[in-house]
Amino acid sequence: MYEHIDTELNELVRQLPQAGEGFMTPAQADFLFHFILLTRPRLVAETGFNVGHSACIIMRAMEKYGGGTLVSFDIGRHDQTRIAAEIVKKRFENFHLILGDSKQTVPGHLPQIFNQHPQATLDFALVDGGHDMETAKTDLLVMDSMLKPGGYIWFDDFENANCRCVGVNIVGREFAAVRGHCVRFLTHDHRGMMLYQKAF
Numbered sequence: 001m002y003e004h005i006d007t008e009l010n011e012l013v014r015q016l017p018q019a020g021e022g023f024m025t026p027a028q029a030d031f032l033f034h035f036i037l038l039t040r041p042r043l044v045a046e047t048g049f050n051v052g053h054s055a056c057i058i059m060r061a062m063e064k065y066g067g068g069t070l071v072s073f074d075i076g077r078h079d080q081t082r083i084a085a086e087i088v089k090k091r092f093e094n095f096h097l098i099l100g101d102s103k104q105t106v107p108g109h110l111p112q113i114f115n116q117h118p119q120a121t122l123d124f125a126l127v128d129g130g131h132d133m134e135t136a137k138t139d140l141l142v143m144d145s146m147l148k149p150g151g152y153i154w155f156d157d158f159e160n161a162n163c164r165c166v167g168v169n170i171v172g173r174e175f176a177a178v179r180g181h182c183v184r185f186l187t188h189d190h191r192g193m194m195l196y197q198k199a200f
């Protein structure tokens, strides 16, 4: 599925269990992989691990410039999530999965990382967890509150042509209207996402 991007990434993703729900399409994966290579974050957080497609794309891209850390949050409603996390952990030692509702786990865990490592910055966040309005909004605002100036948030499934995610669309539009610095992308394989850069 991702052989057009990187052979190792493709091999790794082939080992993952079947996705219970959404994943990165080939065009999104291409964009995400090269966006990470271009901007070179050292610390990334994501909501919505599922079976680890976005996690593998991010970790493999970071590996290409010396590595970085990914902290992933998922409620763990699919059995495959735990199986996939073991595969990803075995391959990348700086990958961490925190299970539970992101509305509690992200504000509960991320600040601890910055308290323990005062030099660390949240450089990039991918918001792709619960798509209901409350979860999408909380995840976006909490990630933004910890993002470094100039850092990026990828808000997945915004104005997605394949699945109309009402909560994500409303939250994304409100956020963009207030914050600005947002751009919408629609891929040729019919996915949508919004990219935000925090004022710098």
Ligand SMILES: C[S@@+](CC[C@H](N)C(=O)[O-])C[C@H]1O[C@@H](n2cnc3c(N)ncnc32)[C@H](O)[C@@H]1O
Residues within 6 Å of the ligand: 019, 021, 022, 023, 024, 047, 048, 049, 050, 051, 052, 053, 054, 055, 073, 074, 075, 076, 077, 078, 081, 100, 101, 102, 103, 128, 129, 130, 131, 135
């Ligand atoms: C669209 S999938 C993520 C896809 C993943 N980013 C990928 O590339 O394969 C959404 C995930 O969010 C998780 N999720 C749903 N509600 C959540 C919540 N309140 N807190 C944390 N994770 C949640 C689901 O369990 C699911 O695994």
